[in-house]
Amino acid sequence: MTPEAPHIDWAGLSPIVALTAGGIVVLAAGLFRGAWLRRYGVPLLTLLTLGATAGLSIWQWGEDKAIVSRALAVDDLAMFLNLLFCAGAIAAVVLALRDSSPEESGHGEWHALLISSVLGMTVLASAQNLVVVFLGFELLSIPLYVMCATNLRRSKSLESGLKYLIVGSVGSATLLYGLAMIYGATGATGFEQIATALSSQAGLIDDPLTLTGIGLIVVGFCFKVSAAPFHQWTPDVYEGAPTPVTAFMAVATKAAAFGAFVRLFDVALIDAATNWSPLLAAVAVASIVVGNVGALTQTSLKRLLAWSSIAQAGYMLAAVVVADREGVEALAFYLAVYLVMNLAAFAVIVARERETPFGDDIRSLAGLGASRPALAWPMTLAMLSLAGIPATAGFIGKFTLIGATVDGGYTWLGVAIVVGSMLSLYYYLRVVAAMWLSDVPVPAAREPVPAIAGGSPELDAAADPEDGAGQDAGPDRPVSQAEATAVAVLFGAATLFFGILPSPLFDLARDAGSALGLL
Amino acid sequence: MAEVVFFVASLGAIGGAVGVVALRNPFYSVLALVGHLLSLAALFLLLRAEFVAAAQVVVYAGAVMVLYVFVVAYIGGADRPVRTTGPGLGLAAPLFAGALFVELCLAMLGSGLKAIDAQGAPYEAGFGSPGQIGELFLTRFLLPFEVASYLLLIAAVGAVILARRRRGLEEEGLEDVPTVTVADLFRLEPGVGTQAESGGMLQDRRERDERERKGGW
Numbered sequence: 138m139t140p141e142a143p144h145i146d147w148a149g150l151s152p153i154v155a156l157t158a159g160g161i162v163v164l165a166a167g168l169f170r171g172a173w174l175r176r177y178g179v180p181l182l183t184l185l186t187l188g189a190t191a192g193l194s195i196w197q198w199g200e201d202k203a204i205v206s207r208a209l210a211v212d213d214l215a216m217f218l219n220l221l222f223c224a225g226a227i228a229a230v231v232l233a234l235r236d237s238s239p240e241e242s243g244h245g246e247w248h249a250l251l252i253s254s255v256l257g258m259t260v261l262a263s264a265q266n267l268v269v270v271f272l273g274f275e276l277l278s279i280p281l282y283v284m285c286a287t288n289l290r291r292s293k294s295l296e297s298g299l300k301y302l303i304v305g306s307v308g309s310a311t312l313l314y315g316l317a318m319i320y321g322a323t324g325a326t327g328f329e330q331i332a333t334a335l336s337s338q339a340g341l342i343d344d345p346l347t348l349t350g351i352g353l354i355v356v357g358f359c360f361k362v363s364a365a366p367f368h369q370w371t372p373d374v375y376e377g378a379p380t381p382v383t384a385f386m387a388v389a390t391k392a393a394a395f396g397a398f399v400r401l402f403d404v405a406l407i408d409a410a411t412n413w414s415p416l417l418a419a420v421a422v423a424s425i426v427v428g429n430v431g432a433l434t435q436t437s438l439k440r441l442l443a444w445s446s447i448a449q450a451g452y453m454l455a456a457v458v459v460a461d462r463e464g465v466e467a468l469a470f471y472l473a474v475y476l477v478m479n480l481a482a483f484a485v486i487v488a489r490e491r492e493t494p495f496g497d498d499i500r501s502l503a504g505l506g507a508s509r510p511a512l513a514w515p516m517t518l519a520m521l522s523l524a525g526i527p528a529t530a531g532f533i534g535k536f537t538l539i540g541a542t543v544d545g546g547y548t549w550l551g552v553a554i555v556v557g558s559m560l561s562l563y564y565y566l567r568v569v570a571a572m573w574l575s576d577v578p579v580p581a582a583r584e585p586v587p588a589i590a591g592g593s594p595e596l597d598a599a600a601d602p603e604d605g606a607g608q609d610a611g612p613d614r615p616v617s618q619a620e621a622t623a624v625a626v627l628f629g630a631a632t633l634f635f636g637i638l639p640s641p642l643f644d645l646a647r648d649a650g651s652a653l654g655l656l
Numbered sequence: 657m658a659e660v661v662f663f664v665a666s667l668g669a670i671g672g673a674v675g676v677v678a679l680r681n682p683f684y685s686v687l688a689l690v691g692h693l694l695s696l697a698a699l700f701l702l703l704r705a706e707f708v709a710a711a712q713v714v715v716y717a718g719a720v721m722v723l724y725v726f727v728v729a730y731i732g733g734a735d736r737p738v739r740t741t742g743p744g745l746g747l748a749a750p751l752f753a754g755a756l757f758v759e760l761c762l763a764m765l766g767s768g769l770k771a772i773d774a775q776g777a778p779y780e781a782g783f784g785s786p787g788q789i790g791e792l793f794l795t796r797f798l799l800p801f802e803v804a805s806y807l808l809l810i811a812a813v814g815a816v817i818l819a820r821r822r823r824g825l826e827e828e829g830l831e832d833v834p835t836v837t838v839a840d841l842f843r844l845e846p847g848v849g850t851q852a853e854s855g856g857m858l859q860d861r862r863e864r865d866e867r868e869r870k871g872g873w
Contacts, residue, residue, distance in 0.1 A: 140791040143798055157806060164813065208799040242817045250817075253810040260803055268800045276807045283814035298818075318763060340768055349763035 149204040149211035151193040152219055153259055159186025160252040167245010179244040180230050186252055187223045194219035207327055208266045212652035215263035217469055217645055218396045221476050222258045222389045226251055228480045229385035231620050232487045238379035242287035250280035258393035267316040267326040270397055277393055278305050281386055285378040297377025304370040312357025318350030328405035335408040342409045351406060351413050361394040364420050364450045365427035375443035380490055383439060384483035387446055388476040395453055399468060403460050403653055410460050417458045418550055424451030425557035432564045438486050438497045441564060445523060448561060449475055452554050456538055459545030466650030467541035473642055474534035481628035482519040485512050488618035504577035511622050513572045515629025522632045524565040525558045530635035662702055668695030686724045693717045705784040
């Protein structure tokens with residue numbers, strides 16, 4: 138008997154093919170001899186790759202099929218998440234245009250790692266097989282470990298990479314253990330076969346082997362989504378990593394891990410839901426409490442966002458607990474909203490890190506409302522949205538999350554989300570207050586912002602030291618950050634837009650939510 | 657017979673694993689790991705997975721472990737034994753390891769799966785043969801197979817980035833870090849990898865090339 142090669146649906150596989158090919162091309166393009174080509178050609182190729190992937194994902198919208206021996210699912214949830222990964226990566230590329238980390242580690246390598254990480258996320262988000270889940274998990278993580286350490290002149294960056302590597306490896310090993318247990322209990326690696334085995338064989342759901350497997354898988358995923366009590370790495374890694382990498386890591390990794398989380402638990406392990414939902418609910422509440430309490434005293438903006446991301450992971454876990462279509466819808470919607478508001482905040486941090494001598498300390502934002510409204514408004518919107526103030530996207534997101542928990546019979550989880558949001562107002566509003574209520578601090582080194590940088594990208598570009606203006610800045614820091622400002626304004630505007638008019642995004646989330654075939 | 661082999665190999669595997677953690681000298685740790693992997697290979701043999709056992713010996717105990725030995729010998733560290741960082745970690749780590757151990761024991765012993773207490777799943781002819789494994793790689797696990805190869809490539813790229821940072825970021829500016837061009841990939845320099853290179857004779861030619869390169873773009 139000659140083995141039959143599996144049918145390959147190239148149309149369904151096209152986003153993955155585009156990312157793989159693009160990654161190789163970008164890696165080779167890093168060998169360009171001209172410095173200009175390396176500095177701008179490589180990011181351009183990267184943007185083309187990511188744009189093509191997003192386009193192909195849109196092209197595949199509405200499909201519902203399993204491709205390559207049923208290893209991957211091409212459905213609206215996977216494609217929705219693909220768009221999120223591409224948006225996060227595009228923002229990271231733009232924010233990193235003038236960052237030192239691609240410069241120091243090599244433009245080709247840095248961008249190839251970014252694309253590979255996106256590829257890993259794509260594989261993970263559409264994985265329908267335990268083996269593919271693990272490989273996607275690793276392909277997502279390993280480039281990120283390295284990218285965290287690419288700011289070669291700062292020891293904190295290396296520390297961040299090393300911590301992420303070690304803690305991430307523990308998480309991966311735990312996950313692998315759990316996947317092996319599930320395979321041992323059900324005898325299958327495909328999600329559908331696992332679901333069939335769990336529903337057809339009596340007693341399998343409560344078998345200690347299955348329960349241990351589920352427990353270990355939960356731990357592994359909680360490491361990745363940084364849910365308490367597996368969150369300890371998050372503040373250090375977020376703080377030490379180059380800020381564009383942190384921005385990408387914060388939004389895209391979370392989307393990928395939650396995508397796999399919801400697919401694995403709501404498709405393969407859905408029959409064991411009575412066993413894992415109390416566990417996940419406990420983790421969700423712990424995350425909400427730990428994240429919000431931990432953020433209260435932070436003065437570093439990146440650490441503050443790290444603690445806030447732990448709390449947000451708790452909110453989103455609540456949607457996984459519910460395990461129905463409304464929950465998946467709310468999760469998809471919130472992941473998109475989370476991406477938008479976090480990218481706005483991180484873009485402002487990137488800009489202020491380069492403009493002021495304070496790094497990512499909260500002092501770098503002081504007096505921003507008067508001096509740079511184009512940065513202050515996006516940050517304000519992002520903070521209000523993260524807190525869940527009405528008329529921002531975060532409010533709609535939390536509203537749908539709470540609605541899903543209440544309808545799913547977990548009203549107390551909805552109450553936990555509300556209480557957590559109330560706590561979170563304290564530290565989000567502190568950032569807003571620093572921007573609008575405090576004066577520009579007396580800088581230790583030099584004037585933080587020249588008066589000409591009134592906020593518009595055109596003016597900022599005119600003040601660019603490379604063009605000869607803005608000489609009063611330090612020699613190594615460009616004064617204006619036109620591209621970071623543009624990212625901040627774009628995502629800040631999106632935060633407001635989806636807060637007032639959420640229906641376009643909500644329609645997409647509804648399509649994504651119905652992909653898993655849940656009730 | 658099988659029982660004897662099983663217990664000898666199991667004790668070897670557990671002993672090796674304990675040795676990796678407990679031994680202070682990294683070199684001995686690596687040797688303990690070799691012992692652990694060889695015992696695992698014997699366990700695979702008992703499961704009639706001859707190919708996996710052979711691959712375990714050749715790839716892990718052979719190639720990978722030799723690499724480890726080289727790294728340990730190269731970096732040294734035998735004179736500076738690894739220390740734990742503090743009493744908190746020293747207490748917490750065994751606690752968590754013990755909890756995990758108990759959990760796994762519960763999973764294995766408490767499981768109601770029928771095959772656990774019996775002779776196990778029936779043996780099918782051809783199971784675990786290279787041909788069957790290859791077939792699975794090209795049919796059911798085609799995508800994981802390809803993803804794994806890409807993962808290895810990107811891990812190598814990452815390792816190069818991290819290893820490159822050690823070299824002279826302090827003494828030379830980043831602009832001076834030599835970059836390979838596409839043309840260089842196809843133009844193999846004569847004498848590379850020979851005694852002439854180690855003798856430094858290629859060095860003069862390289863410096864000349866470097867001067868030329870800085871002139872052009």
